[in-house]
Amino acid sequence: MEVVSLSFFRFDGGFARIWAFAQMGFARLSLPNTPDIGVWKLCGTGTGEGFTPLPNTGVYAILATWPSLEVARERVAGAVTYRRYRAHAAQDWTLFMAATSVRGQWGGRVPFVVSADPAPGPLAALTRATVRPSRALRFWNRVPDISRVIGADANVAFKIGIGEVPLLHQVTFSIWPDTASMAAFARTDGPHARAIAAVRAGDWFSEELYARFRILGEAGNWGQTSPLNALRPLELNETLHRE
Template sequence: MMGFARLSLPRVDGIGFWKLCGSGTGEGFTPVPNTAVYAILATWPDLETARKQTRDAAIFRRYERRAIEAWSVFLGPTSVRGNWSGVVPFQSDHHQDTGALAALTRATVRPSAALRFWRRVPDISAVIGHDPNVAFKIGIGEVPLLHQITFSIWPDADAMAAFARHDGPHARAIRAVRDGNWFREELYARFRVLDTRGTWNGGQPLAKLSGQT
């Protein structure tokens, strides 16, 4: 179904930039594919269109019918830096970073650096997995090993910044990436969390951010 979606998604009214992604095992931060979890990333002209089309368009209805579970996160970009497949996919609304925030990083890893990159990923995954502030995290990708995306949601900008600044595996990996020029292309984006729909593992990943049970 993911392969056939390449024919259907361009015909969905209102859709802009889109990507089909697989995931890794565990929380996605491994090179071993998880054939049960997939992600569709898409841009839309406004929140109303995003809600309507991800609910009513034929391709999305087909996924809903065949999936055990589906979770959608609706986001508004607040800052974007870098490129994805040679373009800037998100247009920042320059909204102030207040409330829950999502962070997306995407990189094309140089083949010569892939082994060194993946050696560091398990340590980073362990640290982010034990961070009490992170509400949700997953690793996904377009091409195994070489096109990698991390997506995480945090209660606020301070919690996100504290993780990024901490001198642990994440910070050391960033320094290694810069020093070794491991990435051919990279993008970093922040988003406001506007809304969600559905469930993940039977619950609401962002419930603790709003005090829900």
């Protein structure tokens, strides 16, 4: 079963932040040499909850695919690049997932293999888009309203905006207690629904990807706790393997 890991690292202090920013270049040399790694992406984040065009110099992310959960845990815990990031980071949190649906492409290819069936309970959603430069201003004018709605939704256990290239390559990642709550947010009339309609009508994106994941486990912490604690305990105990 292919497993997707998404690791977040928070850096405090000027030196640590400069080091992390430099890794957006240097880690591209070491990360591909990690044994068993498949697709990998180095990403920065936006300020606030990440859904802004202004970069957050304190939070970075590594996304990668692995042949199994065991291998994913082992490599994230012990591979050189991950150990270097943790050595400089004030905190880190990794989520391990298996894709249940994938539609679209990332960099001209389908990045994830569907390797799990949808199941009741918590799920993660990832959307990735390449914004056409001519549409970037209109896109970012919509984002603050969407961000406020997401932040006010009590069902969202975790949400963040990340990206490879500021302004043009954007990824949104969120965790929901179930598919019903996620669908309700996506379909309810409001800033998000209107933005989606505008995207379709105006052809704002040159490439899109939509993926959903079953949550398999986690490692580390974020804000001295686990974001998954916001999910219902019964569902969490049934689906989650923590290390």
